[in-house]
Amino acid sequence: MAPQALRCCKRALNWLPVVFVNLVVGWSYYAYVVELCVFTISNHAERISYLVIFHIFLMMFIWSYWRTIWSVPASPSQAFSLPRAEKELYEREERAEMQQEILKKVARNLPVYTRMPDGGIRYCKPCQLIKPDRCHHCSTCERCVLKMDHHCPWVNNCVGFSNYKFFILFLTYASLYCLVICATVTQYFIKFWTKKLPDTHARFHILFLFFVAALFFISIVSLLSYHLWLVGKNRTTIETFSAPVFTNGRDKSGFSLGCSRNVTEVFGDQAKYWMLPVFSSQGDGHSFVTRLVHIDPEQANSVLQQNGKRWRWMLGGRGDQMAIRFNGNTGIIGFSN
Numbered sequence: 001m002a003p004q005a006l007r008c009c010k011r012a013l014n015w016l017p018v019v020f021v022n023l024v025v026g027w028s029y030y031a032y033v034v035e036l037c038v039f040t041i042s043n044h045a046e047r048i049s050y051l052v053i054f055h056i057f058l059m060m061f062i063w064s065y066w067r068t069i070w071s072v073p074a075s076p077s078q079a080f081s082l083p084r085a086e087k088e089l090y091e092r093e094e095r096a097e098m099q100q101e102i103l104k105k106v107a108r109n110l111p112v113y114t115r116m117p118d119g120g121i122r123y124c125k126p127c128q129l130i131k132p133d134r135c136h137h138c139s140t141c142e143r144c145v146l147k148m149d150h151h152c153p154w155v156n157n158c159v160g161f162s163n164y165k166f167f168i169l170f171l172t173y174a175s176l177y178c179l180v181i182c183a184t185v186t187q188y189f190i191k192f193w194t195k196k197l198p199d200t201h202a203r204f205h206i207l208f209l210f211f212v213a214a215l216f217f218i219s220i221v222s223l224l225s226y227h228l229w230l231v232g233k234n235r236t237t238i239e240t241f242s243a244p245v246f247t248n249g250r251d252k253s254g255f256s257l258g259c260s261r262n263v264t265e266v267f268g269d270q271a272k273y274w275m276l277p278v279f280s281s282q283g284d285g286h287s288f289v290t291r292l293v294h295i296d297p298e299q300a301n302s303v304l305q306q307n308g309k310r311w312r313w314m315l316g317g318r319g320d321q322m323a324i325r326f327n328g329n330t331g332i333i334g335f336s337n
Ligand SMILES: [Zn+2]
Pocket: 124, 125, 126, 127, 128, 136, 137, 138, 142, 143, 144, 145
């Protein structure tokens, strides 16, 4: 098969999990609205209130799911591509150390603070660019993705800087959608086992509705809890498996600025947008404030005071010595052992 056709087949297959989720949601809609609310519930007020609550959560779930799927993964700007002269030099050069020298020269003018495990500049050969901090190349999307978290098959998209908030909201509303179904179906589920439901085919839809919603609720809530923990720690899934390497060494919490600032970085500082799938994350995805570098000197004192206890504990625990260098001109502070 021609590579082009093979690629088309692969792209089509990648949509299967999304189709599966849509089929399950479509069936749950039919089972809840038609079989439960229309055919089973006889009390008019109960039916209306269930339908209103169900549709509110369904709408929020579909909205955030839609935005997670269709957000184009943010890629590094042109500033991170090698200039033409350096690109030609890089391609002609065969010695790895000389290639690194070329990259180092270009990276000097870029806000890049993380390195390869061997200390080299992070460079993406397929995209021909210097990777910004927290950016990774996704082989499925075939591009570099800013603040890449992971490639999610359930949304057939990369979860990263452009849609991480939408992804969290998708998990939140999906769990609430399942919870609403479980909570309202429970009494009819009990009636099924006590044989108090009319003997129609609606009985089996109600039975499966409860089981499927409970099963999805448990798995989605586990994933949501993990990602809320990651938000609080300001870590991506990739960074939990491989801690980012700074010029001073590996630091799994290098981007953490304290729980509330970490949450603000993803959700923004305006509470009215937190629960809506509209983009409100802070920054441009290319550079991130870290606790090691890039802190404004005026903020440095308060950050140090806030983290004072933690630093003292860390220093006491590890027995390291720490030197703090202030550079008033560039606004950079650094910690070194
Ligand atoms: Zn790339």
